Amino acid sequence: MPFRLFLLLLLASAALPATAQSVAFTKDNFGDNKDGLREANRELKDGDTEYRADPPRYAAALPHFLAAQQFNPNNAALNVKIGDCYLHAPTKTAALPYLQRAAKLDATADARTHYLLARALHLSGKWREALAEYQQAQPTGSNTRNGDAEAITATDLQRYMQQCRNGQQLAAHPTRVFIDNAGPELNSPDSDYGPVVSADESTILITSRRAGSTGGKKDPEGNGYFEDIYQANWQGKKWSRASNLGTPVNTDDHNATVGLAPDGQRMLVYVGTNGGDLLEANLTGTTWTKPKQLGSRINTKNHETSASYSPDGRWLYFVSDRVEGSLGGSDIYKIDLEGRNQPVNLGTTINTGAGEEGVFMAPDGKTLYFSSEGHNSMGGYDIFKSVFENGKWSKPENLGWPINTPDDDVFFVTSASGRHGYYSSDRPGGLGAKDIYRITFLGPEKPPVLSQEDQLLASRLAPVKQTVLAPAVAVATAQVTILKGTVTDAASQQPLDAAIDLIDNASGQTIATFRSNATSGRYLVSLPSGTNYGIVVRQEGYLFHSENFDLPAGAAYAEVVKDIPLKKLEVGTTIVLRNIFFDTGKATLRPESTAELERLQKLLTETPALKLEMAGHTDDVGEAAMNQDLSQRRAQAVVTYLTQHGIAGARLTAMGYGETRPEVPNTSKGNRQLNRRTEFKVTAK
Incomplete structure (x- = not known):
């Protein structure tokens, strides 16, 4: 110097x-x-x-x-x-x-x-x-x-x-993720938080304190405007600009998002009355109904601040600081919405003596995300994950840095695929106070691959001529299938408001019933792996439509688009029965067929003049004569079941068509499966 x-x-x-x-x-x-x-x-x-x-x-x-x-x-x-x-x-x-x-x-x-x-x-x-x-x-x-x-x-x-x-x-061991600001379409110069998304990530609802609120009031504590709920839709590469839901969902008071059903047709709303209550609004067409109280089993004089539906819509997971049954602070509870029992505390594996908040049940029906001040939090509320398997919850896992920070990290939700998560955070470089962020999970890091040649090649001036690539590392995705599409009238192609029953074929029980949107006809059903599902779409004045999804345990995430045209009861109408099952090469009805057969029996009972032809079809594997015989015996097995359960034999005809009437070319395993089917045709009504 x-x-x-x-x-x-x-x-x-x-x-x-x-x-x-x-x-x-x-x-x-x-x-x-x-x-x-x-x-x-x-x-x-x-x-x-x-x-x-x-x-x-x-x-x-x-x-x-x-x-x-x-x-x-x-x-x-x-x-x-x-x-x-x-x-x-x-x-x-x-x-x-x-x-x-x-x-x-x-x-x-x-x-x-x-x-x-x-x-x-x-x-x-x-x-x-x-x-x-x-x-x-x-x-x-x-x-x-x-x-x-x-x-x-x-x-x-x-x-x-x-x-x-x-x-x-x-x-010291950060989680491999991208954390991206959701952009000005969702975020404002004021606080934006509480994101909830539909299972297919097509719709998002958020809470915002931005200017333009329904009541136009400002928070006296200086935290921006009163809360309102906003909605945006995915447009392929980015979200549409969030728009205020307006009345009757938003009022002059605070209104905040809490949860969204996987199909986006029901929304949970938090309001500050009575200490803090949970309400529910329904989407009818393109408008949301006025939120209604969820009842005294859920809401108390204390705070109920967060909630999430199970994929079938039957159960509600919610947060409450009620005294009865509490382990300390706010705890997470579970309640059967269709029953009369009181809520059940999820227990000491999940709840701690500190506070829990921001509960979210993933569309797979077993992965619970929540925030906690306890466990191994790095400060404030951290986001944790626990999986319900073999009758118990796994030890909560901290989602790690940089998803979690030393400040409060709350209200985390995921898409059904598990590839993306959404939450709000106050990070440097944001567009305002709290912003909505999108998390992309990258999975484990690829292991390093060393060339078999001189390891000092990297220090040479000449470039390395051969590129050695590490093997791909699979990113774990949720074990769930999303079935979605549009229900229409087969003749007019106009959308229909139809009921969609989700059946466990093994037990024959109806797991849940959903409805397609009255205006658009759109529907979405979340199907956790590990079940043979029957999907039945029905509407008064139409024949039912059935689909089958046999999803073994561990089946990876998939998204299936299936548009469903419902047919009216007309002579000549043909309906495929996707939930009639036979063992390979046999004509004995399997027990999983019972629910579908009972639906067919009910249809015939309620329509006394109805006459049907039961038709059996096969693929082209094997000899044509054997396929013809097998299809005839299978059609007859259905007729026999119905006559044994009170349907007059004169109303039924059994026809086997073998491999002569394929729905699709027999060029793949999937196509051959579609061609192996049982169906009925209306011959009189």
């Missing part, structure tokens, strides 16, 4: 004070700027009025404190207050520089300085520095600012230090 530069640096360092000192707002320090001092003290007084309110109005106090800090940036107590306000704001990490300055000026100016600085460092992911500050922090009694019971106990400090240690461990 040149001597002249060294001398200048030495003189500059000598001019700095050995220790920084807090500067009071007094005439002794600012006698030459009395007007500025007077204005600064006025801002301090106004800020303190908001800050010491019960409860404190941090957002309202902050602008006053910042104005005073512009006049005098070197007052320790003021910097502590600014830091405290930011710690209660959406942008919590903004607290750090103010609290660092306060600690340097005078760490004794406020008994909470080390604690608040530790919180700011913790929330910034500075684990080691935060631990050091927590170790210097002391438990406090009641907060003397406003006389409330806000206290920091030794237990609190120990919990925060353990969270920092958890954060160190989790951040």
Whole structure:
């Protein structure tokens, strides 16, 4: 270093004070700027009025404190207050520089300085520095600012230090994900959060505090406008611009999204009345109905803040801070919506003595996502995953860094495929306060592959001529199939509002009943793997339509589009019975056929003049004569079942067509399966 530069640096360092000192707002320090001092003290007084309110109005106090800090940036107590306000704001990490300055000026100016600085460092992911500050922090009694019971106990400090240690461990092994801002289509300059998506990721609903709310009211605590619910639709490469649902879903009060049924036809809404209740709205055509109370079994005088449907719509998982049955804080409960029993606490594997929040049951029907302040959280609420298998919940798994942060991470949902997740977060570079983010799960990292040649090739100037690729690493996807499409009138092609029954063929029981949209005819059904499903679509005045999905346990995610034209009861109409099953090469009806046969029996019973031809068909594998005989015997087996169950034989005819009438060319395994079918044709009505 040149001597002249060294001398200048030495003189500059000598001019700095050995220790920084807090500067009071007094005439002794600012006698030459009395007007500025007077204005600064006025801002301090106004800020303190908001800050010491019960409860404190941090957002309202902050602008006053910042104005005073512009006049005098070197007052320790003021910097502590600014830091405290930011710690209660959406942008919590903004607290750090103010609290660092306060600690340097005078760490004794406020008994909470080390604690608040530790919180700011913790929330910034500075684990080691935060631990050091927590170790210097002391438990406090009641907060003397406003006389409330806000206290920091030794237990609190120990919990925060353990969270920092958890954060160190989790951040050392980050989860492989892309986390992308959902963009201006969903996000605004204000807070946007609480995303819920349909199973096929075609529709998203969010909660926003943006301008243009239904009531036009602003939150008195300075947190933007009152909450409203907005909706957007996927347009191939991005979301459409979110639009306000308007009345009757949104009102002059706060209205927030909570959950969405997999088919997007039912929505759970949170309202702040009665301490906080859960309501349900239905999509009729293109409009949502006025949300209705879910009843006293779910809602209490306490807070019920979050909920999620099971894929079949029968069960509801929800969060409540009710006293009865609680393990501490808010817990997650499960209730049968069709029954009369009281909710059941999910137990100690899921719930902790701390708070749980943001419950979401994935479309596979067994993977539960939720947020918790307990378990191995790295700070605030972290998102966890647990799977229900063999009659019990697995140990909750932290989704890890960078999905989880030291701040609250809540209201995480996934698409049915499991490839994408959505949640809200306050991250640098966002479009406002809280923003909606899309997570893409990348799966495990590819293992490194070393060339068998000289490993020093990389240091040569000549390029390596042969590229060695690592084997692909499969990204785990959910074990669920999404069946979706449109129900229409076969003749007019107009959409129909039809009932869609989901049948467990093994038991013959109806698992759930859904409806297609009255205006568009669209439907969506989530089918977790491990079941032989019968899908029956029915509407008054039409013959039923059946489909079969036999999904073995472990079957990977698939999305099937199946448009269903319903046919009216007319002579000559043919209906394929996809849920009639025979063993290979045999004509004995399997037990899984019972539900389909009972539907056919009911149709004949309710329509006394109806006459049917039962037809059997095969593929072209084997000799034609054998196929002809097999198809005849199978058609006859159906007729025999019906006559044994009260249907007059004169109304039924059995015909075997063998391989002579294929639906599709016998060119693949899938096509041959379609051609092996049983169907009926209306011969009289």
